[in-house]
Amino acid sequence: MTGANDIVSFDPARPSVEVGRVRVDAGAVDAAVIAARAAFPAWSGRRPDDRADVLRSWAAVTVRHAERIAALLTRETGKTIAEARQEAALLADKVAVTLEERVRARIAGYQIPATATRSNDCSYRPFGVMAVIGPFNFPAHLPNGHWVPALYAGNTVIFKPSEKTPAVGALMAELMDEAGVPRGVFNMVQGRGDAAAALVAHADVEGVLFTGSWPVGRRIMEANLDRPGRMVALEMGGSNAAIVMDDADLRQAVIECVRCAFISTGQRCTCTRRIIVHQAIADRFITAFVECVRTLTVAPGDAEPAPFMGPLVSREARDATIAFQNECSARGERVLLAARAFGTGSAVDDTKQGEPSEGWFATPGVLLAPRFERATDREVFGPVVRIAVASDLNDAISQANTTDFGLAASVFTQQPAVIRAAMDRLRAGCININCGTAGASGKLPFGGLGRSGNLRPAGAAMIDSCAYPIASMIERGDAVTIPAGLTAPDRV
Numbered sequence: 401m402t403g404a405n406d407i408v409s410f411d412p413a414r415p416s417v418e419v420g421r422v423r424v425d426a427g428a429v430d431a432a433v434i435a436a437r438a439a440f441p442a443w444s445g446r447r448p449d450d451r452a453d454v455l456r457s458w459a460a461v462t463v464r465h466a467e468r469i470a471a472l473l474t475r476e477t478g479k480t481i482a483e484a485r486q487e488a489a490l491l492a493d494k495v496a497v498t499l500e501e502r503v504r505a506r507i508a509g510y511q512i513p514a515t516a517t518r519s520n521d522c523s524y525r526p527f528g529v530m531a532v533i534g535p536f537n538f539p540a541h542l543p544n545g546h547w548v549p550a551l552y553a554g555n556t557v558i559f560k561p562s563e564k565t566p567a568v569g570a571l572m573a574e575l576m577d578e579a580g581v582p583r584g585v586f587n588m589v590q591g592r593g594d595a596a597a598a599l600v601a602h603a604d605v606e607g608v609l610f611t612g613s614w615p616v617g618r619r620i621m622e623a624n625l626d627r628p629g630r631m632v633a634l635e636m637g638g639s640n641a642a643i644v645m646d647d648a649d650l651r652q653a654v655i656e657c658v659r660c661a662f663i664s665t666g667q668r669c670t671c672t673r674r675i676i677v678h679q680a681i682a683d684r685f686i687t688a689f690v691e692c693v694r695t696l697t698v699a700p701g702d703a704e705p706a707p708f709m710g711p712l713v714s715r716e717a718r719d720a721t722i723a724f725q726n727e728c729s730a731r732g733e734r735v736l737l738a739a740r741a742f743g744t745g746s747a748v749d750d751t752k753q754g755e756p757s758e759g760w761f762a763t764p765g766v767l768l769a770p771r772f773e774r775a776t777d778r779e780v781f782g783p784v785v786r787i788a789v790a791s792d793l794n795d796a797i798s799q800a801n802t803t804d805f806g807l808a809a810s811v812f813t814q815q816p817a818v819i820r821a822a823m824d825r826l827r828a829g830c831i832n833i834n835c836g837t838a839g840a841s842g843k844l845p846f847g848g849l850g851r852s853g854n855l856r857p858a859g860a861a862m863i864d865s866c867a868y869p870i871a872s873m874i875e876r877g878d879a880v881t882i883p884a885g886l887t888a889p890d891r892v
Contacts, residue, residue: 407566407590412478412711413700413759419476420567422590429558429598432587436529436556437604439584444526444554451552452499458548458579459492465575469540469568474701476565477536478711478760479664481702490541490842494548497842503860507553507867517877524867526554527631528606531599533620535611536713537667537781539565540572542635545842545858546609551585553866555607558587560596564713597623607631609865611669611858614779614805614851633865635847635857637779638807639673640837641772641800643822645793646680648812650688652834656810657785658692660836662764665709666721666783669852670808670830670838673779674772675787676796682789686768689787690736693764700759711743711760712782718760721782728767728786731776739765739784772799779805793818801827806849808837829853 409420425431443451462469466488473484497503507524514520530550534543539562547557561569573588589595596616600608601623607630610620617634624630642660644653660672677685701710712718718741725739743759765784769776772788790796800809809828813819819833829848830840840846846859857865882888 407563409476409566411475412713415758422566422570424591428589429595432558432589433529433602433604435584436558436587439582440528440556443556443585454581455495455548455552459495461575461579462491472568472571476567477713479701480707480710482706483664487538487541491544493842494545497860498549498552503863506863517879518875521872521874523870525870526867528555529604530555530557530607530609531605532557532559533596533610534561536562536564539568542611545862549863550866553863555866556585558589558599560589560599563592566590609633611635613637631865633857634853636851636853637669638848638852639777639779639803639805640670640808641674641676642672642810642837643796643800644677644685645813645818646678647814650685653812654688654692656836660838661785662696662709662783663838665712667781668838672785672837675785676790676799679789679791686787690766693737693766696764698761698763712762715760717782718762721762721780721784724780725765725784734768736768737766739763772802774802777803793821797825804850805852807852810837
């Protein structure tokens with residue numbers, strides 16, 4: 401039986417093909433919170449090693465179903481099957497990283513002796529019920545990066561997947577059951593924005609772990625202004641800059657900048673959005689960059705031979721990408737290579753032979769800006785990149801920092817002094833040298849500054865957002881301090 405309030409997803413490469421259909425229950429949020437609260441005492445009371453064993457079971461299940469997960473990711477998000485397989489593999493990798501001793505030690509507690517019989521102890525306590533709000537672009541990996549450390553720390557979880565990827569969300573819940581996660585410890589709620597809003601503002605939720613856009617993150621912060629004790633960890637977007645200096649290995653810089661600008665069809669928070677190139681090599685770099693971009697293939701993610709880019713996730717995402725390009729052009733930026741929509745609903749009639757006849761596809765676009773200014777900076781979540789020229793390193797760093805975001809940056813150079821300056825002065829949580837902005841090691845902290853988040857929401861440091869410290873002074877003998885002015889009894 402279907403209802404008018406169902407959430408339905410379609411294959412972005414074949415919009416006539418339905419991928420997932422889920423029922424939306426108005427009472428699901430309250431029911432999930434009740435279940436999570438009921439399960440919390442027993443789950444948090446387990447030994448950490450027992451919780452680790454459950455997570456190892458989850459990892460094993462994801463490995464066993466890796467190809468099924470990958471196939472669904474391609475069908476529901478449009479990403480290439482190669483990227484989908486990488487995402488599926490990251491589910492088990494996150495468990496392995498979380499259970500490394502150096503990560504577990506972050507919430508293991510410690511003791512500092514004070515006197516012969518007294519110590520100063522620090523222990524860690526889970527927050528309780530934690531809401532995990534997932535994005536569409538990595539609908540399995542990114543929420544998994546939140547709930548694995550949250551569960552290890554002893555919290556119970558309510559997962560709200562993106563309404564663009566309900567089938568992946570449903571599969572995650574199904575596999576959690578197969579892994580033997582106790583009932584109520586992991587809960588999944590399907591819904592739209594109203595369900596997410598109800599969840600993040602719920603009085604009985606102790607934490608919110610979010611990956612998504614700045615506008616949504618801002619609403620989550622507003623909903624929790626009167627709850628300063630609630631953990632709110634935000635991992636949001638970026639207007640990420642790559643600086644290419646005059647001594648850079650140009651071939652390396654071109655390939656990395658192309659890869660990171662257009663990987664995942666530009667739908668990664670770490671994608672390169674802006675490239676700042678030194679004036680001495682600007683003509684050579686730009687010519688080579690555009691020619692390299694022209695070679696990128698665009699097709700359904702499961703096509704043979706394998707394409708570099710699949711479709712965007714929706715018609716709205718594709719239209720927003722083309723609209724952004726048009727806005728930049730209207731204010732004077734030069735279109736070096738036009739992003740062009742094709743497929744179903746395309747405004748382009750001259751579809752090239754071999755291009756898909758349906759789907760939310762767009763070719764990659766390249767723009768040349770006079771320079772980067774904060775007033776014209778914003779994140780576009782699609783395959784368009786902007787280039788500007790800098791006169792020197794100071795100018796390049798200044799232009800890179802003219803953004804309200806601060807997630808990722810990269811610098812291509814061979815000079816140690818330039819590397820030191822970049823590490824000291826670029827405002828970003830992730831700064832790469834001679835490799836692009838997209839991608840990050842799960843063994844490192846991940847997050848950004850400004851509208852990119854609050855520095856603690858992902859990577860190896862994610863566990864810091866899943867437990868809070870308790871400070872204790874513990875006397876293990878009969879020592880007692882008798883201050884001046886107090887007469888103590890000899891015996892009691």
